[in-house]
Amino acid sequence: MFLLVLAVVLAVAAYLFADFVRLLVRQARSPLTALRGPPCPSFFIGNLSEMHDMENTNLVAQWEAAYGASFVYRGFVGGCRLMTTDPAAVAHVLGNAYDYPKPDFVRDSLATMAAGHDGLLTVEGDQHKRQRKILTPAFSSSHIKSLTPVFWDKASQLRDIWLRLAEADSCNTNDAKSETPRAFPGYVRVDALAWLGRATLDAIGLAGFGYHFNSLTDDNNELARAFSVIFSTARKFRVMTVLQVWFPFLRKFRRNNAVMTQAHATMRRIGLELIEERSRAVIEEQRRVLSGAGDLKIDGDKTVLGRDILSVLIRSNIASAAKENMSVEEVLCQISTFIAAGHETTSSALTWCLYALVQHPLTQCKLRAALRAVEADLPSPLSLSDPEQLQQLTDRLGRCSYLDWVVRETLRLHAPITSTMRVCMRDEDAIPVASFDSDPKRPECRDRLGRRLNAIRVHRGDIVTVPIQAINKSTAIWGADACAFRPERWAQPQPPTDGAKPPGLYANTLTFLNGNPLYGNRACIGYKFALIEMKIFLYVLLKDIEFAMEPSMVVEKKVNVVTRPFVKSEPELGNQMPLYIRRAPPPTEADAELLDATSTS
Numbered sequence: 097m098f099l100l101v102l103a104v105v106l107a108v109a110a111y112l113f114a115d116f117v118r119l120l121v122r123q124a125r126s127p128l129t130a131l132r133g134p135p136c137p138s139f140f141i142g143n144l145s146e147m148h149d150m151e152n153t154n155l156v157a158q159w160e161a162a163y164g165a166s167f168v169y170r171g172f173v174g175g176c177r178l179m180t181t182d183p184a185a186v187a188h189v190l191g192n193a194y195d196y197p198k199p200d201f202v203r204d205s206l207a208t209m210a211a212g213h214d215g216l217l218t219v220e221g222d223q224h225k226r227q228r229k230i231l232t233p234a235f236s237s238s239h240i241k242s243l244t245p246v247f248w249d250k251a252s253q254l255r256d257i258w259l260r261l262a263e264a265d266s267c268n269t270n271d272a273k274s275e276t277p278r279a280f281p282g283y284v285r286v287d288a289l290a291w292l293g294r295a296t297l298d299a300i301g302l303a304g305f306g307y308h309f310n311s312l313t314d315d316n317n318e319l320a321r322a323f324s325v326i327f328s329t330a331r332k333f334r335v336m337t338v339l340q341v342w343f344p345f346l347r348k349f350r351r352n353n354a355v356m357t358q359a360h361a362t363m364r365r366i367g368l369e370l371i372e373e374r375s376r377a378v379i380e381e382q383r384r385v386l387s388g389a390g391d392l393k394i395d396g397d398k399t400v401l402g403r404d405i406l407s408v409l410i411r412s413n414i415a416s417a418a419k420e421n422m423s424v425e426e427v428l429c430q431i432s433t434f435i436a437a438g439h440e441t442t443s444s445a446l447t448w449c450l451y452a453l454v455q456h457p458l459t460q461c462k463l464r465a466a467l468r469a470v471e472a473d474l475p476s477p478l479s480l481s482d483p484e485q486l487q488q489l490t491d492r493l494g495r496c497s498y499l500d501w502v503v504r505e506t507l508r509l510h511a512p513i514t515s516t517m518r519v520c521m522r523d524e525d526a527i528p529v530a531s532f533d534s535d536p537k538r539p540e541c542r543d544r545l546g547r548r549l550n551a552i553r554v555h556r557g558d559i560v561t562v563p564i565q566a567i568n569k570s571t572a573i574w575g576a577d578a579c580a581f582r583p584e585r586w587a588q589p590q591p592p593t594d595g596a597k598p599p600g601l602y603a604n605t606l607t608f609l610n611g612n613p614l615y616g617n618r619a620c621i622g623y624k625f626a627l628i629e630m631k632i633f634l635y636v637l638l639k640d641i642e643f644a645m646e647p648s649m650v651v652e653k654k655v656n657v658v659t660r661p662f663v664k665s666e667p668e669l670g671n672q673m674p675l676y677i678r679r680a681p682p683p684t685e686a687d688a689e690l691l692d693a694t695s696t697s
């Protein structure tokens with residue numbers, strides 16, 4: 097017995113050792129070793145430890161200033177990874193997404209967090225192309241527009257809850273620290289992150305799957321609890337995590353406690369019930385259409401009985417040729433993928449937007465004036481049950497420039513996903529860099545010996561990091577005030593005005609990434625959903641509520657896939673955004689002047 101155990105241990109050790117040697121050889125032969133980069137503080141984990149806090153330390157900007165737009169940092173056992181803020185290099189990597197997929201340790205980590213191994217976020221190649229084609233109709237502008245009543249409803253529900261809290265005795269609130277400081281008489285403290293998280297979860301549940309989480313009013317929904325367990329179990333930075341990156345074998349030894357297993361089982365059971373229910377409804381819908389019963393006819397999304405994304409996905413799935421269909425397992429993974437991808441990203445964006453507005457009270461006042469002007473000549477009060485009125489208002493919000501500028505500036509400066517990683521799967525490749533002649537402000541790309549490069553050579557297995565947030569606020573792209581929150585910069589038609597623009601899908605930023613339908617489109621499929629949702633929430637909340645923050649409070653960013661706020665002086669409260677709220681005073685004549693300022697800035 098002892099010998100058998102010894103043999104197994106030796107076999108495993110030999111296997112790991114061989115893998116380790118292969119890794120060292122591959123890393124040593126990578127052409128990336130020729131590039132410049134910061135010193136490596138640790139042989140074992142390279143620069144990874146200092147990068148953990150890079151959204152607060154502006155580390156990438158410091159590295160960019162020292163080594164240019166493309167340089168290498170070190171990963172596990174000194175492996176060189178390319179980091180680039182160069183628009184041409186980023187465009188090449190994102191534009192050839194099927195040759196530059198997410199590394200398998202990233203996919204694996206996203207899959208175990210919630211997205212599943214067969215969801216759109218984690219699949220690659222032909223499977224991704226097929227899924228994206230089936231899912232695209234569910235995210236068309238017209239379809240997203242038909243989902244807006246859900247956003248109006250949830251935003252109004254949150255506003256009413258906040259106003260009730262604000263108007264009740266502040267000592268009676270359930271929020272963590274209800275004591276109102278003297279600086280804010282008449283205000284009450286709420287944790288905006290938690291409340292917005294609940295509201296956006298409710299919204300994705302209804303708009304995505306016709307499922308009522310009711311998390312704004314009920315703490316006990318079992319699916320909401322399952323998701324909260326899964327998200328909060330997101331892994332901490334541990335040596336084991338680093339080892340699992342390179343030795344997939346070790347991923348089998350992840351700590352998966354009973355609560356987590358139970359949460360996954362709940363997610364699966366409810367997901368299957370939802371699919372069955374929706375499939376039955378869609379098949380019945382089609383049967384009635386084919387038999388000529390009732391007044392139903394198939395007319396794109398307009399015949400939707402349930403307008404939710406899952407119904408459209410099932411309908412689109414049924415309409416595809418059999419070999420193009422998604423399996424039940426794949427459909428199941430889309431449910432958790434959309435909840436994972438669409439809920440905390442949007443609540444993070446909204447939370448950071450409110451943060452930016454409390455830091456810039458004049459902008460908050462201007463935005464409120466602009467929002468109040470949107471409904472100036474509509475019958476008042478707004479009726480949520482009048483779809484025509486809601487549609488009219490949604491269209492007007494779409495045309496409110498100042499709201500659009502605030503949303504763009506928030507998503508530029510506070511991208512909820514701050515970086516992404518890709519791995520080269522071509523045997524070798526030359527990643528182009530922006531030429532110095534086309535963009536003289538940009539530092540040239542040079543190797544360790546100081547030689548100017550027109551392209552960066554990479555081999556299969558080389559990792560490329562795209563620092564989304566750092567590119568969004570790069571001074572080389574956005575100018576000297578790149579780090580300032582200044583919505584007025586969007587008064588120009590297409591900022592940034594000179595130099596090479598980042599190859600982003602939205603507002604010349606990389607917040608939603610970008611893609612190429614032929615070679616791999618990994619851009620955010622839900623970006624129109626997120627933008628409309630954000631605008632409706634901001635309209636409903638800002639119009640009636642005034643927000644403030646204790647000036648002494650230092651808020652930092654903590655990145656765990658999504659960026660969340662963290663108050664330095666209150667670490668025991670974890671991620672939070674403590675804001676002070678009160679009912680906004682009625683409009684005054686000064687609002688008209690503010691409104692003028694928004695249109696002339």
Ligand code: HEM
Nearest residue numbers: 217437438441442445512513516607608618620621622626
């Ligand atoms: C402000 C809100 C949002 C932001 C900033 C955001 C950002 C992103 C980013 C950066 C990616 C690419 C990730 C990568 O490849 O590394 C992505 C992908 C994705 N997003 Fe979003 N997202 C948001 C909202 C949403 C919403 C509301 C949904 C769904 C309802 C959604 C669904 C997805 C999906 C399914 C993918 C994977 C797409 C693919 O690989 O083909 N996102 N998102």
